[in-house]
Amino acid sequence: MVRDSRVALVTCAAFPDLWEDDHPLRDALRERGVVVEAVRWDDPAADWSGYDITVLRSPWDYMTRHGQFVEWARSVPRLANPADIVEWNTDKRYLAELAAAGIPIIPTEFIGPGESWAPPADGEWVVKPTVSAGSRDTARYLLPGQAGEAVAHVGRLTAAGRTAMVQPYLSAVDTAGETAVLCTPDVDGRLTFSHGIRKGAMLTTRGDVPVDMNEERITPRTPSPAELALAERVLEVIPGGAKRLLYARVDLIPGPSGEPMLIELELTEPSLFLLHAPGAADRLADAILTRL
Numbered sequence: 216m217v218r219d220s221r222v223a224l225v226t227c228a229a230f231p232d233l234w235e236d237d238h239p240l241r242d243a244l245r246e247r248g249v250v251v252e253a254v255r256w257d258d259p260a261a262d263w264s265g266y267d268i269t270v271l272r273s274p275w276d277y278m279t280r281h282g283q284f285v286e287w288a289r290s291v292p293r294l295a296n297p298a299d300i301v302e303w304n305t306d307k308r309y310l311a312e313l314a315a316a317g318i319p320i321i322p323t324e325f326i327g328p329g330e331s332w333a334p335p336a337d338g339e340w341v342v343k344p345t346v347s348a349g350s351r352d353t354a355r356y357l358l359p360g361q362a363g364e365a366v367a368h369v370g371r372l373t374a375a376g377r378t379a380m381v382q383p384y385l386s387a388v389d390t391a392g393e394t395a396v397l398c399t400p401d402v403d404g405r406l407t408f409s410h411g412i413r414k415g416a417m418l419t420t421r422g423d424v425p426v427d428m429n430e431e432r433i434t435p436r437t438p439s440p441a442e443l444a445l446a447e448r449v450l451e452v453i454p455g456g457a458k459r460l461l462y463a464r465v466d467l468i469p470g471p472s473g474e475p476m477l478i479e480l481e482l483t484e485p486s487l488f489l490l491h492a493p494g495a496a497d498r499l500a501d502a503i504l505t506r507l
């Protein structure tokens with residue numbers, strides 16, 4: 216019975232009324248007669264068993280409490296996306312698995328706690344933690360001049376018990392931008408293309424480690440056939456299959472040859488850019504309804 220079903224949209228202390236981009240989803244669910252509540256993932260008073268489905272949306276403060284967040288996800292009945300996906304997808308080491316499955320990812324070196332990193336002789340490189348979102352603790356460095364700063368950045372992350380990752384800076388992001396391919400289940404429950412957006416380059420300042428979210432410059436974009444094909448390939452190799460998922464965002468940047476490369480697969484708490492795509496919130500609301 217859809218009417219009076221209860222849906223929790225999961226958020227965090229900074230967005231008690233959800234991020235505004237999720238308001239179209241909240242409204243679309245309410246239009247369908249569903250009771251919708253915005254609930255902080257770390258609200259000690261929340262009763263997650265009281266919801267017919269709990270949908271992760273803006274719980275964007277778990278990065279320094281990753282273990283606690285995964286434990287919480289495991290404790291929630293009827294979580295979308297499921298907890299095992301959350302555990303796998305909140306640590307960008309999943310990129311190595313996708314590469315092994317034949318997905319063209321941005322070449323990535325991982326440096327764990329206790330390991331050290333030897334900077335390349337030159338080139339432009341990105342340093343970031345494997346557990347992050349919103350470009351936090353992420354910066355780009357021009358070598359050799361900024362090698363010391365880049366090594367120090369890796370060292371700060373690993374000293375804090377985090378795993379660092381280093382990638383070449385894909386300069387195509389400065390011109391083409393980043394393409395996000397957003398997918399939701401179709402009427403048959405198959406995860407399919409919903410809409411696309413372009414995100415402008417985030418790392419505009421070299422060597423400056425942002426501590427909070429950078430401003431995102433978002434515009435609608437129709438992904439190219441190559442981008443759509445790659446997104447489809449990525450969805451095919453998700454552990455346990457994509458059929459279990461309520462949403463997926465596949466982020467791509469053109470590599471040196473111009474062909475798209477995977478920068479990030481967001482199955483946990485992606486911004487869905489619903490304000491930029493008419494109809495997208497309705498599609499997602501309908502998909503949620505079929506799961507009630």
Ligand SMILES: Nc1ncnc2c1ncn2[C@@H]1O[C@H](COP(=O)(O)OP(=O)(O)O)[C@@H](O)[C@H]1O
Pocket residue numbers: 321341343347348349350351353382383384385386388393414415416417418466468478479
């Ligand atoms: N290798 C890279 N080349 C170019 N830009 C990058 C690279 N890595 C990160 N960025 C920029 O930093 C942003 C955040 O990095 P990302 O890997 O998407 O982590 P998250 O979004 O989880 O913080 C990207 O949207 C992109 O603008």
Ligand SMILES: [Mg+2]
Pocket residue numbers: 349350466479
């Ligand atoms: Mg990203």
